Amino acid sequence: MKKILFILLLTIIAIASCSRSSVQVTHTKHEAVAQASLRRPAQDSYQSCQPITEELLIDEVDYSKLDKSFDNVKEQVFKNNCASCHFGKDSYLPHLDDYASTMDYVNVQNPVNSKLLKAVESGKMPPSTPLSQRDYEGMKFFRAWIMEGAVK
Amino acid sequence: MKKLKLFPVFCALLFNLHAQAAPTPVMSFKAQGENYDVDKIVDGFSAIWAMEFLSPDKMIFNEITGTISTLDLKTGVTRQLKNPPVVYQSGQGGLLDVAVDPDFNKNQFIYVSYSKKVGTKQTTAMARSKLDLATETFGPWLDMYVGVPALATTHHYGSRIAFDYNGHIFVSQGERGQADLAQSLEANNGKIMRFNMDGSIPSDNPFVNVPKARKEIWSYGHRNPQGLFFDRTTNTLFEQEHGPKGGDEINLVVKGKNYGWPVITYGREYSGETWRTGESQRDGMEQPIKIFVPSIAPSSLMVYRGDTLSIFKDKFVSGALALEHVNLVSVKDSFTACEDRLLLKLNERVRDVKEGPDGLVYVSSDNGRIYVIKRGQK
Numbered sequence: 001m002k003k004i005l006f007i008l009l010l011t012i013i014a015i016a017s018c019s020r021s022s023v024q025v026t027h028t029k030h031e032a033v034a035q036a037s038l039r040r041p042a043q044d045s046y047q048s049c050q051p052i053t054e055e056l057l058i059d060e061v062d063y064s065k066l067d068k069s070f071d072n073v074k075e076q077v078f079k080n081n082c083a084s085c086h087f088g089k090d091s092y093l094p095h096l097d098d099y100a101s102t103m104d105y106v107n108v109q110n111p112v113n114s115k116l117l118k119a120v121e122s123g124k125m126p127p128s129t130p131l132s133q134r135d136y137e138g139m140k141f142f143r144a145w146i147m148e149g150a151v152k
Numbered sequence: 153m154k155k156l157k158l159f160p161v162f163c164a165l166l167f168n169l170h171a172q173a174a175p176t177p178v179m180s181f182k183a184q185g186e187n188y189d190v191d192k193i194v195d196g197f198s199a200i201w202a203m204e205f206l207s208p209d210k211m212i213f214n215e216i217t218g219t220i221s222t223l224d225l226k227t228g229v230t231r232q233l234k235n236p237p238v239v240y241q242s243g244q245g246g247l248l249d250v251a252v253d254p255d256f257n258k259n260q261f262i263y264v265s266y267s268k269k270v271g272t273k274q275t276t277a278m279a280r281s282k283l284d285l286a287t288e289t290f291g292p293w294l295d296m297y298v299g300v301p302a303l304a305t306t307h308h309y310g311s312r313i314a315f316d317y318n319g320h321i322f323v324s325q326g327e328r329g330q331a332d333l334a335q336s337l338e339a340n341n342g343k344i345m346r347f348n349m350d351g352s353i354p355s356d357n358p359f360v361n362v363p364k365a366r367k368e369i370w371s372y373g374h375r376n377p378q379g380l381f382f383d384r385t386t387n388t389l390f391e392q393e394h395g396p397k398g399g400d401e402i403n404l405v406v407k408g409k410n411y412g413w414p415v416i417t418y419g420r421e422y423s424g425e426t427w428r429t430g431e432s433q434r435d436g437m438e439q440p441i442k443i444f445v446p447s448i449a450p451s452s453l454m455v456y457r458g459d460t461l462s463i464f465k466d467k468f469v470s471g472a473l474a475l476e477h478v479n480l481v482s483v484k485d486s487f488t489a490c491e492d493r494l495l496l497k498l499n500e501r502v503r504d505v506k507e508g509p510d511g512l513v514y515v516s517s518d519n520g521r522i523y524v525i526k527r528g529q530k
Contacts, residue, residue, distance in 0.1 A: 045445040049480075049490035054181040054497045084199040084501060084518030088217035092242050134499055 063141040070099045070152045073145045077138045081126050099152050106150045117146050175228070179497060180528055183463050187528025190495065194223060194230060197520030201503055202250040202312075202452075206285070208509040212262070213516065216246035220264075222288070223522070225508075234289040237279050240269040243306025248276075251313040251321075253349075260284070265311040265323055268295075273302035276309045276325040276340070280351070296351035297323055297368065299340035305329040312380035312452065314389065320354060321347050322389065326376035331414035334373050337365035342413060344377065344391060344405060346370035358408030373411035373437065375399075379453025379470055392453040392470055395419040396427055400447045401440035402468060402481070412437035418445070442468070442481055442489060449474035452504040455483055460511030461525065463492065469513065471502030478502055478515055478525075495523070 066072045078086065078096040086096040094116070095101035105116040120142065123130035131139045145151075175191035182188070194200070194213075203213040211223040212233075220236045223229075239247045245267025253261035260282045268277035278297040281290040308326030315321055327334040327342035334342025337359055345368040348354050359365035371391075379392025379402075389405040399419020403411055416431045418440070433439065444450070451471045456464035468481040476499055480492035495502065501518035508514050513525040 045443075047490040049482075049492050050183055052181055052183045052492060052494065054179060054495070056179055056497050058176075058178050080500075080519055083520060084216065087198045088215075088241060088246075 061137070063137050066141070068141070068145045068148055068151070070102065070145075070150070073142055077131075077135070077142045081131055081134055081138070103150065106146055108150060111147045111150070114146055114150075117143065175524065178523070179495065181494060182528075183492070186462060188461065188463065189526055189528045190498075191524050191526070192521055193225075193228060193524055194516075194522035195520065197221075199501075199503060199518040200516035200520055200522060201246070201248055203504050203506050203514055203516050203522065204250055204252045205506070205509055206252055206256065211508075211514070211522075212250060212252065212283075213522065214247045214250045214264070215520070216248075217241055218247045220247070220250060220262075220290075222285075231288055233283070234287070235281075236290060237264055237266060237281070237293045239266040240274050241267070242274070245274060245306055245309050248309060248311045249313045251315070254315050254317055262290070263296075263313050263321065264293075265313055267306075267309050268298060268302075270298065270302035273304050274306065275299040275302035275328070276311045276323075278311075278313065278323045294351075296321075296347060297345060299325045300366070301333075301339060301341075303328045303330060303341075308376040308394075310377050312378060314380045314382040316382050316387075316389070317384060319349055321349055322370065322380060322382070323347075324374065324377035324380045324391065326378075326393075327374070327413070331375070334375065334413045335410070335415065337362060337369060337372065340366055340369070342372060342374045343369045344371045344374065344380070344389075370407060371405050371409050371411060373409075373413045373415070374403075375413040375417075378451045381453045381455060383455045383457075385455070385457050390453060390455065390468070392450045392468075394449060395443075395447065397422050397424070398443075398445040398447055399427070400444040400450050402442040402450075402453065402470075403438065403440050406438070409438045410436060411440075418443045419447070444479075444491075447474060448472035448477075448479055450479065451502065452506075454505055454507060456507050456513065458507055458511035461513060461527065463494075464507075464513060467492075469505050469507075471505050471515070471517075473501040473503070473518070476501055478505060478513075494525075498523075 061076050082096050085093050094105055107114045119125040120131050175193045178192045179190040197215050199216040200213050201216050203211055206212050209225050214220045218236055218239045220233045221230050247266050249265045251263040253259055261280055262283045263280050265278045267274050276299045277295055279293045279295045281293045283290055305328050308328050310324040310326040313323050322344055324344045325340050330341055333339040346357055353367045359369050360367045374393050376394040377391050381390045391403045391405045393401050395401055395417055396419035399417045416434050416437050417427050418432050420427050451473050453470045456467055456469050466483050470479045472479050477496045478494040481489055503518050504516040506514045515523045
């Protein structure tokens with residue numbers, strides 16, 4: 001009986017020792033991650049060095065005075081927001097500098113289902129900042145152009 | 153008769169007036185009690201990836217689509233140059249950087265970095281040609297560098313070019329979307345390369361004696377370096393790269409050093425999850441001197457050493473694509489140092505920034521425009 005109790009005691013000590021070492025390993029791993037986390041800055045660490053006041057000297061575009069034509073959409077909306085990826089004949093992306101190519105992504109029969117409108121209104125394009133935030137009036141102008149038949 | 157003699161002079165004056173494209177003031181800003189004006193001097197192009205100066209009065213600039221033009225800074229007239237390099241424009245690729253040889257007046261060499269089609273795949277390359285200004289034509293283009301391996305991806309090409317003004321030229325290349333290749337010395341992905349001016353490999357490059365290593369590698373462990381600047385004041389090479397979310401960096405580049413990508417980074421997955429191991433430091437890997445949280449998506453880098461515009465003095469100046477501004481950071485600062493952000497109201501992706509021979513700062517954008525920042529009139 002004493003032998004059995006002794007073996008049991010040894011087994012308990014061995015298990016406790018293993019589990020402690022396991023805890024210690026886990027703890028060390030957590031510590032490493034925690035230390036790495038401590039070195040990582042806050043999610044937004046941007047701080048301005050000094051106050052800077054900017055003043056725009058150019059007028060905003062008055063869309064109410066523009067015809068809803070492809071040329072005006074291209075000049076005022078596409079050029080300012082899409083040109084870096086979608087202008088240029090060699091690009092494999094949709095060519096928004098060309099009316100015929102643009103119309104491949106416009107559904108004249110069912111304008112709200114136009115791929116181009118969906119890409120823009122979902123905020124997918126432009127990828128950095130949604131058009132509605134960059135140029136709200138331009139966004140409205142672009143939408144109206146598509147809804148009214150996307151004329152050249 | 154006297155009037156007739158003056159007629160050609162009158163015509164010439166009239167012609168000159170027509171040829172002058174007056175700069176358009178678009179913005180002013182005030183900082184530290186000083187006023188600055190921003191003029192638009194070029195418009196109507198696609199994304200202008202790079203600008204350089206051929207002389208105090210003449211700039212050369214290129215579009216991502218593959219054209220290279222000159223701009224006469226006195227008249228505002230642009231001229232498209234003939235026989236540009238053939239580039240593969242797709243995704244983030246196209247005609248990337250343009251650089252003017254420090255001895256251009258003697259040798260007329262122009263360098264470009266670009267995305268090149270190799271079989272069915274593509275890679276980053278650097279080529280050189282002689283520019284004949286009289287005929288506005290490039291001679292044959294000679295590839296000095298073609299990165300290996302070429303990949304099917306169309307992003308993270310880098311690329312910028314810099315000179316050390318001591319017989320060497322550097323070119324940066326992104327990891328092309330294959331992050332682990334940035335740690336392999338057998339690939340050019342995620343590296344900065346160093347060549348002699350004739351394209352040969354310098355005997356003192358760090359890995360010339362390492363078996364299987366690419367002998368042109370100068371530093372490694374970079375993600376997508378789109379800023380590269382050799383500061384002649386301190387004889388230091390600086391590099392700026394796009395990181396993952398919140399991991400954009402400025403690095404002081406030292407021969408043979410490992411800058412850690414993708415093993416360590418201060419960025420996160422775009423989902424917000426921790427990047428791989430979550431490590432931002434590890435022995436044998438270099439720390440950035442500046443990180444940007446959140447990411448600004450930096451393109452181009454310089455240190456302004458002029459005296460004309462005090463707000464720029466001795467600061468890193470870079471373009472921000474995603475956050476759409478000109479970014480200023482003190483050279484002495486590190487990691488979470490404060491920043492100045494200029495031209496925010498233009499809402500344009502800033503692609504390149506350059507200090508002109510006149511001490512003014514020139515800014516190009518993905519909207520196909522070039523601006524100049526100068527002292528204000530007010």
